[in-house]
Amino acid sequence: MANTYDYYEKNWREYCKSTADCVPHEEIDRFLGFVPSQKDLILELGSGSGNCLRYIYDKGYNISGSDYIIDIVLELKKLIPCCSYMIDFSEVEFINAFIEGTAVKHIFANAALHHLTVSEFINFINLIEVKGLLFLSLKEGAGEVTHEDGRFESFYSQRQIEKLVSKRFEILSFSRSSDILNRDLNWLSWTLSKK
Ligand SMILES: C[S@@+](CC[C@H](N)C(=O)[O-])C[C@H]1O[C@@H](n2cnc3c(N)ncnc32)[C@H](O)[C@@H]1O
DSSP: OHHHHHHHHHHHHHHHHTTTTTHHHHOOOOOOOOTTOTTTEEEEEEEHHHHHHHHHHTTTTTTEEEEEHHHHHHHHHHHHSSSSSEETOOOHHHHHHHHHSSSSEEEEEESSSSGSSSHHHHHHHHOOOOOSEEEEEEESSSSSEEESOEEEEEOHHHHHHEEEEETTTEEEEEEEEEEETTOSSSEEEEEEOOO
């Protein structure tokens, strides 16, 4: 049966083309407002088309991209003159080792971590050893869905996430926004700071 990985591996080119110009400026600017220095290294998880990566890079910030689809990473390297890595964000221990071995200070994950199962997401929040800020945006709703095309998605309420993250993180900002692709759904976004 197809899964999220198979979906993006097969459809990455069309997917990236359809989202390259969709940039959630307001949410990104709110996050960047909390980044203490433009020199701080930000790691983006699940960069996709590089829509957010390019926006943050062009603003003069020190950011690296990542994705688990090799063709996406190769394309990011071609399009945006910053580092981009192969990282599977379900492997939290790997990300922690990566952070430990590099200067990564903040993590930015827009429209990406909803592809984790709820238990993988809880694991991510409980184990991630980010030094500074963590930006998250997730789909509002309830439960988990596997679409016919193989993509898996999980949905959350503001209350659920805030209860989960408050053990380890301080909430610096929250916003609810409609979908840039005009689908009938809301995105919930947070900038969190490690306690
Ligand atoms: C919905 S797209 C969002 C792309 C971009 N962040 C944006 O804001 O438009 C999700 C991206 O996350 C990647 N992805 C999904 N699961 C992943 C995982 N476990 N590890 C790394 N990347 C993953 C997909 O390949 C895809 O590029």
